[in-house]
Amino acid sequence: MVRTLSSKQNEILSKLSSIVGKDNVLYEKEDLYCYSFDTMSHGYSVMMPDYVVLPSDARQVSEIVKIAAYYKLPIIPRGAGTNHVGGCVAVDGGIIIHFSKMNKILDIDIKNLTCRVQPGVILQDLQTAVENLGFFFPPDPSNLKVSTVGGALALSSSGPRHFKYGGMNEYTLDLEVVNAQGEIFHTGMAVKKNVSGYNLTNLFVGSEGTLGVVTEATFRLIPKPMCRQIMLAFFDQVERASDAVRAVIQAKLTPSVLDLIDRNTITTIEKFYPTGVFKEAEACLIIEVDGSDEQEITTQSSKIEKVCKLFCATDFVLAKNKEESEKIWFARRSAFAAVAKLAPDVVTEDAVVPQDKITDMVKKIKELCEKYGIMACIMGHAGDGNIHPNFSLDLRDEKQRENFEKLKDEFFEYASSLGGSITGEHGIGMTKSKYLDKNAPVYRYMKQIKDVFDPENILNPHKIW
Numbered sequence: 001m002v003r004t005l006s007s008k009q010n011e012i013l014s015k016l017s018s019i020v021g022k023d024n025v026l027y028e029k030e031d032l033y034c035y036s037f038d039t040m041s042h043g044y045s046v047m048m049p050d051y052v053v054l055p056s057d058a059r060q061v062s063e064i065v066k067i068a069a070y071y072k073l074p075i076i077p078r079g080a081g082t083n084h085v086g087g088c089v090a091v092d093g094g095i096i097i098h099f100s101k102m103n104k105i106l107d108i109d110i111k112n113l114t115c116r117v118q119p120g121v122i123l124q125d126l127q128t129a130v131e132n133l134g135f136f137f138p139p140d141p142s143n144l145k146v147s148t149v150g151g152a153l154a155l156s157s158s159g160p161r162h163f164k165y166g167g168m169n170e171y172t173l174d175l176e177v178v179n180a181q182g183e184i185f186h187t188g189m190a191v192k193k194n195v196s197g198y199n200l201t202n203l204f205v206g207s208e209g210t211l212g213v214v215t216e217a218t219f220r221l222i223p224k225p226m227c228r229q230i231m232l233a234f235f236d237q238v239e240r241a242s243d244a245v246r247a248v249i250q251a252k253l254t255p256s257v258l259d260l261i262d263r264n265t266i267t268t269i270e271k272f273y274p275t276g277v278f279k280e281a282e283a284c285l286i287i288e289v290d291g292s293d294e295q296e297i298t299t300q301s302s303k304i305e306k307v308c309k310l311f312c313a314t315d316f317v318l319a320k321n322k323e324e325s326e327k328i329w330f331a332r333r334s335a336f337a338a339v340a341k342l343a344p345d346v347v348t349e350d351a352v353v354p355q356d357k358i359t360d361m362v363k364k365i366k367e368l369c370e371k372y373g374i375m376a377c378i379m380g381h382a383g384d385g386n387i388h389p390n391f392s393l394d395l396r397d398e399k400q401r402e403n404f405e406k407l408k409d410e411f412f413e414y415a416s417s418l419g420g421s422i423t424g425e426h427g428i429g430m431t432k433s434k435y436l437d438k439n440a441p442v443y444r445y446m447k448q449i450k451d452v453f454d455p456e457n458i459l460n461p462h463k464i465w
Ligand SMILES: Cc1cc2nc3c(=O)[nH]c(=O)nc-3n(C[C@H](O)[C@H](O)[C@H](O)COP(=O)(O)OP(=O)(O)OC[C@H]3O[C@@H](n4cnc5c(N)ncnc54)[C@H](O)[C@@H]3O)c2cc1C
Pocket: 038, 039, 076, 077, 078, 079, 080, 081, 082, 083, 084, 087, 088, 099, 119, 140, 141, 142, 143, 146, 147, 148, 149, 150, 151, 152, 153, 154, 155, 156, 157, 158, 159, 160, 208, 209, 210, 212, 213, 214, 215, 336, 337, 425, 426, 460, 463
């Protein structure tokens, strides 16, 4: 469909084309439509950018940002577009910078245990490349097959292995960033220790594209664990599963993964992605241990089995080989896709509570679902107190939309009342901005930081703020 451009729009188009080449600027409606949403369910409104630009290096990104600054156009960085919070939609139009052409692993430095990558690299590709050399880059959002380094950095993504290894913030040594004026600078250094001034690297990790555009990242690597063992523990009460998680931690065991899924999640995964790995139960713990030798793995696994049985696990299954382990991981990572098949919309929420409040949080979610007539499949990184209810609903239905807003308000209020956070890994984006108390000192200081890096508010506007 040919779009009629004003003379100013034509001028911008020709400037952008002169930077990246005309094939790397999209501006027709059917192209823009593909970039008008991410994984946020927003009731089917369409937020179109004015242009999508595909740069191939930092210099081009800098020139694009300078044009945006000149015309006061929003800049929206975009990776795979899989975030749940509307983080990369163009609320007021503007320029989406899509990083699919900046997708190179630039260097894996085994002598110094670091790697340098462009933002469009897919996380799993990076993990595989590093693991092939005997090293490890742990951050593992469940959609690591598609999620990009840039998106994961901007949200400080993590995943099941966060319990033992932490997330993106723990591995990032240095970022090359383009600020709102188009200046290219580095936030840190490619060394393991560096306390020369404020930690700007960790400020940019998790900043959701609102402080600068990341054009390169340097990460630290760690040795790859030589052995892994995954196991499943089934329970007839969520409380028992949750108590078992706490007991595993108190016993000073160090599994790499301590995830929980509830009955609805088990049933839904088995319905749409049947593997037979999950049995009938109110709750299932997915536990993985890793280490340097088989002895260490066997010792940890049998101690974990004892703890789970002490808390009345109805069944305990150890994967016997690599094939069985992969089947379990496939089933676990299919959860979102499975729930998405239940109704027109699925909304994944994200809250963190102190680990000993998991049962309270799960009960509250069930109570709210009952009250508002909405179904949820609950899962979470239980070891970290990070709960993800996947709500299955139809957002075209006005009543359900209204009810869901009320449900969310109560959900986040309750998480906060337990001393928890409204997000552990998905970020704030558009959808959770209203839950931040912008008058609290912490957010007043954050806003001042935002104003330093982006005084005209062109970097990913409407996200966080
Ligand atoms: C099925 C499924 C499972 C998931 N599981 C997890 C999980 O286990 N753990 C977890 O943490 N998250 C999870 N997520 C959420 C999310 O997908 C991930 O956090 C992911 O890392 C986002 O990567 P992306 O490339 O899709 O980023 P996008 O969605 O494209 O972007 C995310 C944010 O990053 C910004 N951004 C992108 N590139 C840059 C850049 N170069 N510079 C500055 N800002 C940039 C965007 O503007 C946006 O604000 C899951 C999502 C799905 C759909």
